[in-house]
Amino acid sequence: MKSIKGILFIILIMSSSALLWYFATPIESIQAVNRLSHIIGGMAITGFFLVFLLATRMKFFERWFHGLENVYFYHKYLAILSLVLVVIHGQLQGLVPHWDKVQRTSLSEFAKELGSLGQYGFIALILIALLAKFLKYEHWRIFHRLLLIPYTFGIYHAYFSSRYDLLQPTPLGIFTAITATIGFMSALYMLTMYQDMFFKYNGNITGIKKIGPNVIELEITLDKTIPYRHGQFIFIKILQDGIEKAPHPFSISGGDGKKVFVSIKALGDFTKKVYDSVQLNTPVALDGPYGHLNFEKGTQQQVWIAGGIGITPFLSYLQSQPVDRDIELFYTYHGQDNAIYKEFLQEYAKTNQQFKVNFIDTTQMDRLSFENFSVQAHTTIFMCGPEKMVKRFAKQFKSYNRDINVDFEAFKFK
Structure with missing residues (x-):
């Protein structure tokens, strides 16, 4: 767009x-x-x-x-x-x-x-x-x-x-x-x-789950409901001694507004510190929501592409309701340790005929590419992942397909 x-x-x-x-x-x-x-x-x-x-x-x-x-x-x-x-x-x-x-x-x-x-x-x-x-x-x-x-x-x-x-x-x-x-x-x-003024949603970390050697899922219970749409992200300040208090953006991977889940991959100093030392009942403050991915406004035919931790905004939608449109997901990651929520996606595909998932482990397979990849007319493409990846895919799709919409969120914020 x-x-x-x-x-x-x-x-x-x-x-x-x-x-x-x-x-x-x-x-x-x-x-x-x-x-x-x-x-x-x-x-x-x-x-x-x-x-x-x-x-x-x-x-x-x-x-x-x-x-x-x-x-x-x-x-x-x-x-x-x-x-x-x-x-x-x-x-x-x-x-x-x-x-x-x-x-x-x-x-x-x-x-x-x-x-x-x-x-x-x-x-x-x-x-x-x-x-x-x-x-x-x-x-x-x-x-x-x-x-x-x-x-x-x-x-x-x-x-x-x-x-x-x-x-x-x-x-x-x-x-x-x-x-x-x-x-x-x-x-x-x-x-x-x-x-x-902006961090008006306050709460506490009420659940911590390590879902891989470098990914942690936090359950946050808020004082008041945050009105978010599936696919959006928030800025979070974790108010624990020893953890940087600057706000950082993370996609919402589930919840009902009063309670939200975020999945954090340990990539830098801040996220590694969160993975290693965040504690239960730590107070947090939230700003948002942000993000323009809107799966409900997409066409009946959709293609989803997730890179690594970029799977989280899609999970928010999948966990909220059964899909009522035809969706094919391409989930690319580097090594099985980074294939978070793989079992959930496999089970979801088994019980929902309109949902298909493709797993691409770049340690075992060629890097995902959409060159010469054609999709049906009036298909909506949703992507979330590293900036270089989603922009490369967007260019590939638009080169070979005309009547499609391409929408994405990228990780880069600096």
């Missing part, structure tokens, strides 16, 4: 910024390179406004971009684009003729210095954020949130070092005031209020 509404929203905001800066009247006439530098600098500030706004995880953004993983995708590349614009702005300012530079006051000189500091801050922090796979998640989150500091410097620089009077109620002044305020408040909200 395409993120049409989200893409149009980004294009609208960024193009509005460019046009408003282009048609704005400077305090006094300026040279063409200087004008271009201001336009690009203004677009950079607008880009970072969007970066902070998308980080709030507002539910309508998930709908507009068709999935939280797509929100994060555009969040990441908007940050890179904005950084490039900041660097270009600085380089163009170096090309402005001396005679066209504004007469410096102590205020404008200070704003210029803050602008330079903001540029270096953006470069350093975004480069660190791009190296996320080498950092612990909690450390990555800290560096990520420090972007508020260079953003604040950049706003101050725009207001007090610009050749345009942004304090006047002109279209550019109003646009800059609105976007700067929303961007700053979005960043501040993520720093201070997000943990209290």
